[in-house]
Amino acid sequence: MKEIWIATKNRGKMIEFETLLKAPDVTLHSVVELNTYTAPPETGATFEDNARIKAKSLKAMKPGCWILADDSGLEVPGINNMPGVHSARYAGPKASDPENVAKLLKMIGLRSADKRQAQFKCVIVGYKPTGEEFVVTGEVKGEISRIVKGKDGFGYDPVFIPDGQTQTFAELGVTEKNKMSHRAQAIRKLLPILENT
Ligand code: IMP
Secondary structure (H helix, E strand, C coil): CEEEEECCCCHHHHHHHHHHCCCCCEEEEEHHHCCCCCCCCCCCCCHHHHHHHHHHHHHHHCCCCEEEEEEEEEEEHHHCCEEHHHHHHCCCCCCCHHHHHHHHHHHHHHHCCCCCEEEEEEEEEEECCCCCEEEEEEEEEEEECCCCCCCCCCCCHHHEEECCCCCCHHHHCHHHHHHHCHHHHHHHHHHHHHHCC
Protein backbone atom coordinates (compact mmCIF):
# COMPACT_ATOMS: atom_id res chain seq x y z
CA MET A 1 0.00 0.00 0.00
CA LYS A 2 1.34 3.45 -0.97
CA GLU A 3 0.38 6.20 1.47
CA ILE A 4 0.71 9.51 -0.37
CA TRP A 5 0.50 12.88 1.38
CA ILE A 6 -0.55 15.87 -0.70
CA ALA A 7 0.38 19.40 0.36
CA THR A 8 -2.87 21.14 -0.49
CA LYS A 9 -5.95 22.39 1.32
CA ASN A 10 -7.60 23.18 -2.01
CA ARG A 11 -10.61 20.83 -2.30
CA GLY A 12 -10.81 21.30 -6.08
CA LYS A 13 -7.20 20.18 -6.56
CA MET A 14 -7.66 17.29 -4.16
CA ILE A 15 -10.68 15.96 -6.09
CA GLU A 16 -8.57 15.91 -9.26
CA PHE A 17 -5.74 14.03 -7.50
CA GLU A 18 -8.24 11.54 -6.06
CA THR A 19 -9.76 10.88 -9.49
CA LEU A 20 -6.52 10.64 -11.42
CA LEU A 21 -4.45 8.66 -8.89
CA LYS A 22 -7.17 6.14 -8.08
CA ALA A 23 -5.58 2.70 -7.66
CA PRO A 24 -6.20 -0.24 -5.32
CA ASP A 25 -2.76 0.11 -3.71
CA VAL A 26 -2.83 3.91 -3.23
CA THR A 27 -4.26 5.90 -0.31
CA LEU A 28 -4.24 9.67 -0.59
CA HIS A 29 -4.10 12.02 2.39
CA SER A 30 -4.42 15.79 2.36
CA VAL A 31 -2.78 18.13 4.86
CA VAL A 32 -6.27 19.01 6.14
CA GLU A 33 -5.91 15.76 8.17
CA LEU A 34 -2.92 17.25 10.02
CA ASN A 35 -3.97 19.60 12.82
CA THR A 36 -0.44 20.92 13.21
CA TYR A 37 0.22 21.71 9.52
CA THR A 38 0.58 25.36 8.54
CA ALA A 39 1.06 26.11 4.87
CA PRO A 40 4.45 27.83 4.32
CA PRO A 41 4.60 31.27 2.64
CA GLU A 42 4.87 30.83 -1.13
CA THR A 43 7.82 33.14 -1.65
CA GLY A 44 9.23 31.50 -4.79
CA ALA A 45 9.56 33.19 -8.16
CA THR A 46 8.37 30.15 -10.12
CA PHE A 47 5.75 27.41 -9.83
CA GLU A 48 8.55 24.90 -9.27
CA ASP A 49 10.09 26.96 -6.44
CA ASN A 50 6.71 27.18 -4.69
CA ALA A 51 5.88 23.50 -5.23
CA ARG A 52 9.25 22.59 -3.68
CA ILE A 53 8.64 24.90 -0.69
CA LYS A 54 5.31 23.16 -0.04
CA ALA A 55 6.69 19.65 -0.63
CA LYS A 56 9.66 20.21 1.70
CA SER A 57 7.49 21.57 4.51
CA LEU A 58 5.26 18.49 4.37
CA LYS A 59 8.24 16.13 4.06
CA ALA A 60 9.58 17.55 7.33
CA MET A 61 6.32 16.47 9.01
CA LYS A 62 5.97 13.13 7.24
CA PRO A 63 9.49 11.76 6.68
CA GLY A 64 9.58 8.37 4.96
CA CYS A 65 6.25 8.94 3.17
CA TRP A 66 5.39 9.71 -0.44
CA ILE A 67 4.91 13.50 -0.70
CA LEU A 68 3.34 15.51 -3.53
CA ALA A 69 2.93 19.28 -3.84
CA ASP A 70 1.30 20.99 -6.80
CA ASP A 71 1.87 24.62 -7.59
CA SER A 72 -0.12 25.87 -10.51
CA GLY A 73 -1.64 28.94 -12.05
CA LEU A 74 -2.84 30.83 -15.05
CA GLU A 75 -0.62 32.93 -17.32
CA VAL A 76 -2.06 35.50 -19.71
CA PRO A 77 0.66 36.85 -22.07
CA GLY A 78 -1.51 39.91 -22.89
CA ILE A 79 -1.12 41.08 -19.27
CA ASN A 80 2.56 40.19 -18.79
CA ASN A 81 1.86 36.54 -17.92
CA MET A 82 -0.13 37.56 -14.86
CA PRO A 83 -1.54 36.27 -12.57
CA GLY A 84 1.12 33.50 -12.74
CA VAL A 85 2.48 32.51 -9.33
CA HIS A 86 0.04 35.04 -7.82
CA SER A 87 -3.02 33.20 -9.19
CA ALA A 88 -4.44 32.18 -5.79
CA ARG A 89 -4.11 35.70 -4.36
CA TYR A 90 -4.43 37.90 -7.47
CA ALA A 91 -7.14 40.19 -6.02
CA GLY A 92 -5.59 40.27 -2.52
CA PRO A 93 -4.17 38.02 0.23
CA LYS A 94 -7.54 36.48 1.13
CA ALA A 95 -9.26 36.85 -2.23
CA SER A 96 -12.01 34.41 -3.21
CA ASP A 97 -12.08 32.65 -6.59
CA PRO A 98 -14.83 35.01 -7.94
CA GLU A 99 -12.81 38.06 -6.81
CA ASN A 100 -9.71 36.77 -8.62
CA VAL A 101 -11.73 36.06 -11.76
CA ALA A 102 -13.30 39.54 -11.64
CA LYS A 103 -9.87 41.15 -11.41
CA LEU A 104 -8.59 39.03 -14.31
CA LEU A 105 -11.48 40.06 -16.59
CA LYS A 106 -11.01 43.70 -15.58
CA MET A 107 -7.24 43.66 -16.27
CA ILE A 108 -7.67 41.98 -19.66
CA GLY A 109 -10.43 44.47 -20.52
CA LEU A 110 -8.20 47.40 -19.58
CA ARG A 111 -4.97 46.23 -21.18
CA SER A 112 -5.63 43.80 -24.00
CA ALA A 113 -9.30 43.06 -24.61
CA ASP A 114 -8.51 41.17 -27.83
CA LYS A 115 -5.48 39.26 -26.56
CA ARG A 116 -7.21 36.54 -24.58
CA GLN A 117 -4.77 33.67 -25.17
CA ALA A 118 -3.76 32.02 -21.89
CA GLN A 119 -2.20 28.90 -20.41
CA PHE A 120 -2.59 26.97 -17.22
CA LYS A 121 0.63 25.48 -15.86
CA CYS A 122 1.12 22.88 -13.18
CA VAL A 123 4.36 21.76 -11.53
CA ILE A 124 4.33 18.89 -9.06
CA VAL A 125 7.38 18.39 -6.84
CA GLY A 126 7.39 15.11 -4.97
CA TYR A 127 9.54 12.99 -2.67
CA LYS A 128 9.79 9.23 -2.62
CA PRO A 129 9.92 7.51 0.79
CA THR A 130 13.71 7.34 0.28
CA GLY A 131 13.81 11.16 0.14
CA GLU A 132 14.61 11.25 -3.60
CA GLU A 133 12.97 14.23 -5.33
CA PHE A 134 11.07 14.15 -8.64
CA VAL A 135 9.39 16.89 -10.69
CA VAL A 136 6.61 16.58 -13.29
CA THR A 137 4.85 19.33 -15.25
CA GLY A 138 1.77 19.92 -17.38
CA GLU A 139 0.40 22.77 -19.46
CA VAL A 140 -2.85 23.48 -21.33
CA LYS A 141 -3.41 26.38 -23.69
CA GLY A 142 -6.68 28.16 -24.26
CA GLU A 143 -8.35 31.54 -24.05
CA ILE A 144 -10.14 33.64 -21.46
CA SER A 145 -13.88 34.01 -22.06
CA ARG A 146 -15.56 37.43 -21.85
CA ILE A 147 -18.02 36.28 -19.21
CA VAL A 148 -18.10 33.74 -16.38
CA LYS A 149 -19.69 30.44 -17.49
CA GLY A 150 -20.26 27.13 -15.71
CA LYS A 151 -20.41 25.86 -12.14
CA ASP A 152 -17.88 23.02 -11.84
CA GLY A 153 -14.24 23.13 -10.80
CA PHE A 154 -12.53 25.98 -8.99
CA GLY A 155 -10.35 29.05 -9.48
CA TYR A 156 -10.34 30.37 -13.03
CA ASP A 157 -12.23 27.36 -14.48
CA PRO A 158 -15.36 29.48 -15.28
CA VAL A 159 -13.37 31.72 -17.67
CA PHE A 160 -10.88 29.29 -19.25
CA ILE A 161 -11.82 27.76 -22.63
CA PRO A 162 -9.21 25.14 -23.61
CA ASP A 163 -8.04 25.11 -27.24
CA GLY A 164 -10.34 22.97 -29.41
CA GLN A 165 -13.35 23.47 -27.09
CA THR A 166 -16.20 25.99 -27.02
CA GLN A 167 -16.99 25.69 -23.30
CA THR A 168 -15.08 26.69 -20.16
CA PHE A 169 -13.56 24.07 -17.85
CA ALA A 170 -16.40 24.89 -15.42
CA GLU A 171 -18.97 24.04 -18.11
CA LEU A 172 -17.12 20.95 -19.34
CA GLY A 173 -17.00 19.43 -15.84
CA VAL A 174 -14.29 17.52 -14.03
CA THR A 175 -14.38 14.36 -16.22
CA GLU A 176 -13.73 16.33 -19.43
CA LYS A 177 -11.28 18.67 -17.67
CA ASN A 178 -9.30 15.65 -16.50
CA LYS A 179 -8.79 14.53 -20.10
CA MET A 180 -6.80 17.63 -20.97
CA SER A 181 -5.90 19.82 -17.99
CA HIS A 182 -2.42 20.92 -16.93
CA ARG A 183 -2.82 19.01 -13.63
CA ALA A 184 -4.09 15.85 -15.34
CA GLN A 185 -1.07 15.87 -17.66
CA ALA A 186 1.32 16.28 -14.73
CA ILE A 187 -0.42 13.63 -12.60
CA ARG A 188 -0.32 11.10 -15.46
CA LYS A 189 3.47 11.50 -15.53
CA LEU A 190 3.52 10.45 -11.86
CA LEU A 191 2.04 7.04 -12.59
CA PRO A 192 5.25 5.37 -13.88
CA ILE A 193 7.22 6.88 -10.99
CA LEU A 194 4.77 5.40 -8.48
CA GLU A 195 4.57 2.05 -10.29
CA ASN A 196 8.34 1.62 -10.68
CA THR A 197 9.31 2.39 -7.09
P1 IMP B 1 -1.63 27.33 -5.55
O1 IMP B 1 -2.54 26.57 -4.65
O2 IMP B 1 -0.73 28.26 -4.86
O3 IMP B 1 -0.91 26.41 -6.51
O4 IMP B 1 -2.57 28.27 -6.41
C1 IMP B 1 -3.18 27.80 -7.53
C2 IMP B 1 -4.18 28.83 -8.01
O5 IMP B 1 -4.11 28.88 -9.43
C3 IMP B 1 -5.60 28.42 -7.65
O6 IMP B 1 -6.02 28.98 -6.44
C4 IMP B 1 -6.38 28.94 -8.83
O7 IMP B 1 -6.66 30.30 -8.66
C5 IMP B 1 -5.39 28.79 -9.98
N1 IMP B 1 -5.51 27.46 -10.60
C6 IMP B 1 -4.58 26.47 -10.62
N2 IMP B 1 -5.04 25.38 -11.24
C7 IMP B 1 -6.30 25.68 -11.60
C8 IMP B 1 -7.30 24.94 -12.27
O8 IMP B 1 -7.16 23.75 -12.61
N3 IMP B 1 -8.46 25.59 -12.49
C9 IMP B 1 -8.67 26.88 -12.13
N4 IMP B 1 -7.79 27.61 -11.47
C10 IMP B 1 -6.59 27.01 -11.20
